[in-house]
């Protein structure tokens with residue numbers, strides 16, 4: 001067998017002497033070179049849809065740090081936009097979308113086969129990256145999980161408790177479930193096209209999975225993710241999938257098997273020792289350093305990084321943060337984390 005990339009080895013269940021490493025939001029505002037390219041593009045969405053500049057910002061953290069994986073530069077909210085929702089970003093506040101709260105709103109969405117018209121530039125970014133990345137670096141494509149994307153489409157913005165989506169689920173289940181289904185089918189097509197363009201792994205971000213409890217979690221976080229993974233693996237045998245049901249708590253236990261994911265990414269609300277005991281026996285895990293260490297650095301960063309590497313060293317592990325790096329992070333702290341993981 002040819003020597004494989006370290007991320008792919010970990011995803012196939014191999015325990016490596018040093019965990020491979022990449023970082024959520026590794027291309028982002030904490031990097032001066034990202035801010036410069038974003039200014040050149042004009043704004044965030046123009047950057048996402050400009051394949052050349054999106055390729056450039058994806059490569060920036062690879063050049064600067066030599067991460068083991070590159071993640072496509074795009075956003076989980078491009079899919080609702082491709083389905084016909086209006087999308088814009090308010091500086092300092094975040095995303096805004098036209099809202100869907102009833103059947104009439106749902107009926108305005110486009111059919112799934114129409115998404116590619118909008119998303120073609122994203123596939124072009126993937127093709128560019130497949131050609132330009134160093135040969136030991138793995139290319140990760142991604143999408144949001146249906147529940148998380150639906151919370152933005154229903155509220156029209158990010159919400160602390162996903163209240164509007166929970167309300168629609170309670171008051172108009174048919175429309176709520178129709179949105180989940182359309183997103184599930186759209187996500188299958190979107191990720192399938194990324195894989196055809198050259199993504200070697202795909203990740204499903206369910207950032208708000210933790211606000212679904214009990215049966216709701218199984219129905220609206222787990223089941224759509226399972227359906228997406230099953231269909232992707234049927235179409236692209238062997239494609240590895242990372243699932244990130246953020247803040248799933250006890251629902252992290254068994255998530256590999258229940259969803260079909262090759263790797264479960266864990267946030268920082270659980271300890272690495274707990275993950276080693278309850279989640280890693282089922283397969284590769286990814287995580288889970290607190291993002292705030294990228295701001296504060298120092299001995300705490302080194303100690304906590306070592307603790308995670310140590311706790312997860314007896315099974316397949318990809319080192320990462322528990323959530324995205326924040327704009328106020330110090331780029332030198334990222335280097336310190338990488339040096340600590342690699343034992344430099």
Ligand SMILES: Cc1c2[nH]c(c1CCC(=O)O)Cc1[nH]c(c(CCC(=O)O)c1C)Cc1[nH]c(c(CCC(=O)O)c1C)Cc1[nH]c(c(C)c1CCC(=O)O)C2
Nearest residue numbers: 024025026027028044071072073074075076094205207324
């Ligand atoms: C919920 C969510 C979104 N987008 C994403 C999620 C799921 C992961 C998570 O929970 O963070 C995922 C995402 N967003 C972005 C990526 C690119 C790949 C990466 O480097 O990780 C990925 C994987 C770029 C981005 N997406 C966004 C930025 C910042 C945009 C800018 O340059 O101003 C980046 C680099 C904007 C964005 N996009 C979104 C929000 C809420 C915001 C505003 C918040 C913020 O400003 O950080 C939606």
